[in-house]
Amino acid sequence: MRIFLGGLFHETNDFSPVPTGRASFEAMSWRPRLQRDVPPSVNLLGYGGALARARGLGLDVVAGPYAAAIPSARAGAPVWAELVDELLGELRAALPVDAVYLFLHGAMSTEGVDDCEGEILARVRELIGPDVPLGSSMDLHGTVTTKMLSSADFVVACKEYPHVDLEAESARVVDLLLAQANARIRPVSAAVRVPMLLIGPTTSGPLQSFVTRLRACESGPGMLSASAFHGFFGADHPDAGAAVVVTTDGDPALARRIAMELAQDLANSALAQGNVGMDLRTALEAADAHPGTVILADRADNSGGGAGGDSTLVLAELLRRNVRNATLGMMWDPVAADFCALAGEGSRLRLRLGGKVGPMSGPPLDVDAHVLAVREDVRQAAFGRGEANMPIGRSAAVRVGGVDVVIGSIRHQVFSRHVFEEHGIELANKKLVVVKSTQHFYEAFAPLGKVIYCDVPGTVTSDFSALPYARLPRPMWPIDPTPPVPAFIHGG
Ligand SMILES: [Zn+2]
Structure with missing residues (x-):
């Protein structure tokens, strides 16, 4: 099996005073086609986890470009065009492939594009056609969108904050893509938006026990993956908010039921945890x-x-x-x-x-x-x-x-x-x-x-009500104190 790997990682904060340019990505990028070794200052995070697993499984790995930047404001349109063209250009050159894995943040926005990951996944899908497995692992502070879910077979978040499981979750996505490419599974996803913005740790309290239930749920019969995205408070656009994504093996009803249950559970856990500061x-x-x-x-x-x-x-x-x-x-x-x-x-x-x-x-x-x-x-x-x-x-x-x-x-x-x-x-x-x-x-x-x-x-x-949101959908907990009402955004 021939698998293409790529990565583009930026958590974009619409309120950040720090600008983002080409140089912001240069310091943390790797172009395997031009550089044999990963530069010593580059941490591949999830891409690294996926790469190690794909190589460990003996797959024919096409290592595509990886670029990451420290969280900051939106990059300009030319920077975005350059980054995405480079990624898609290398994928195009690598075709045909049997699967595509991408390490993305989930909360990347640029000038004129709120949902960069949705855009990337849609354009990759266009290139590879409807049948080639496509999956991505993301930061749990990502903003999940309908566009991402209608393009990718797997949209998976790390489960822990701190993100100590990024590598492991990314390796799992490679396993899932391999199983799909070999027709051993048939992924079907459902996703539920939870209109809340979280900044809570998973190392203690109700969110820690939620993660334990999330893992148990994921290993249940018929289940392939379960992710709880916390959303990102710095994303000031209409898709912002938390979300749960569940992928099952050919069982849309199970995906819907578990996604809604976990969404309620996530909302209750976050409300119970409150602000830890x-x-x-x-x-x-x-x-x-x-x-x-x-x-x-x-x-x-x-x-x-x-x-x-x-x-x-x-x-x-x-x-x-x-x-x-x-x-x-x-x-x-x-x-x-x-x-x-x-x-x-x-x-x-x-x-x-x-x-x-x-x-x-x-x-x-x-x-x-x-x-x-x-x-x-x-x-x-x-x-x-x-x-x-x-x-x-x-x-x-x-x-x-x-x-x-x-x-x-x-x-x-x-x-x-x-x-x-x-x-x-x-x-x-x-x-x-x-x-x-x-x-x-x-x-x-x-x-x-x-x-x-x-x-x-x-x-x-941590006081989101102090931020000058202009495009955030409301109500949004905790800015609006009413408990969030989960709603399907995919597969409902
Ligand atoms: Zn994060």
């Missing part, structure tokens, strides 16, 4: 009251949701309170990192820190900084697992009052302890560790102490 004052008081190390997640400034990564709101409050024995990472401020490198390790300087990307970053802080470390080569591990291959660029650690602040030059959320430890910061000895991340820090940091999610104003605010 606290306002900053309450969070710092709770941190104070805890005897050991506290990991404080500054969710609002998560670059992984499209934020600038240079908000000063939490740091300013720590300095105002004269908090001691704390550390905070990672402030995206290439100029400050350059200044620290210029001054050198051990030096002291007046430093203007953060607050530069936009109004949601707060004002810059002018501080007395003691340069603890300067590095050019620090890398972190995606989701806190596996090889540390994601560079943070020129970086520095500075002591400001009682807070050791890590400054990076490549905009990223904090995934792994390398961000701190590679600068000589001993996390186990710290009372307070502030990470600019919503949830992907969890695997690496939760073992250190108590996790507290904190909410301040910012691009990745």
Whole structure:
């Protein structure tokens, strides 16, 4: 069997102050036709999981292009045209194939195109014809659309937030495509929209138990796949919202029944979980009251949701309170990192820190900084697992009052302890560790102490009612408090 693999991955936040261009994708792309090896800084995520499985099964693999960018605003129409032409051009050159697998985000939008994944899948379907199996694995923060489902045989989300199962779910899609290509299964899908936007972790509480039920459901008789998409709060367009997609082996009634049951369950679980965050004052008081190390997640400034990564709101409050024995990472401020490198390790300087990307970053802080470390080569591990291959660029650690602040030059959320430890910061000895991340820090940091999610104003605010939506369908929970009413968008 000959299978084509490709990937185009961008979580687009309509409220992000960070623009997206061709260069945003260049840093995290792989063109197997031109480069034999994956560049060391590229993390293939789901594409990697699918590639390993396809090669492991001994399939005739055509590795197509992979391009990913850190979450940010919509790219312009020319960038989109170039990216999609490259992907489709390589697929066209690879034809005929027996199956196509694509690693996509699910919440990619560009200038003039709300549903990029739907557009890609529709154009791939046009190229390969109606009978060639086509499947995609996506981030659970994707926005599922009718267009995606009417083009692909499998639209599958990872189940966990943090997304520690992206590789495994992607490998499973390859298995399903192989089974379909060999006529062993006949996929039939149903999908239900749940008009809600979730940002809740699956590591505890009602959403964790929901995932357990979701997995049990998926392994039931006649079932091929069950996915719960949480939707993306930064997608300001008419398709936005959560969704459940269920694929069965030739049984549309089963697909419909399970999809609706899971949709109700997802809605109830999310309502029961509510917002897991606290306002900053309450969070710092709770941190104070805890005897050991506290990991404080500054969710609002998560670059992984499209934020600038240079908000000063939490740091300013720590300095105002004269908090001691704390550390905070990672402030995206290439100029400050350059200044620290210029001054050198051990030096002291007046430093203007953060607050530069936009109004949601707060004002810059002018501080007395003691340069603890300067590095050019620090890398972190995606989701806190596996090889540390994601560079943070020129970086520095500075002591400001009682807070050791890590400054990076490549905009990223904090995934792994390398961000701190590679600068000589001993996390186990710290009372307070502030990470600019919503949830992907969890695997690496939760073992250190108590996790507290904190909410301040910012691009990745948990208070969605503060965002200037213009095209979001309403009602939408939790902006509108009425419980969401699930409705079929496919196969109903
Ligand atoms: Zn996600």
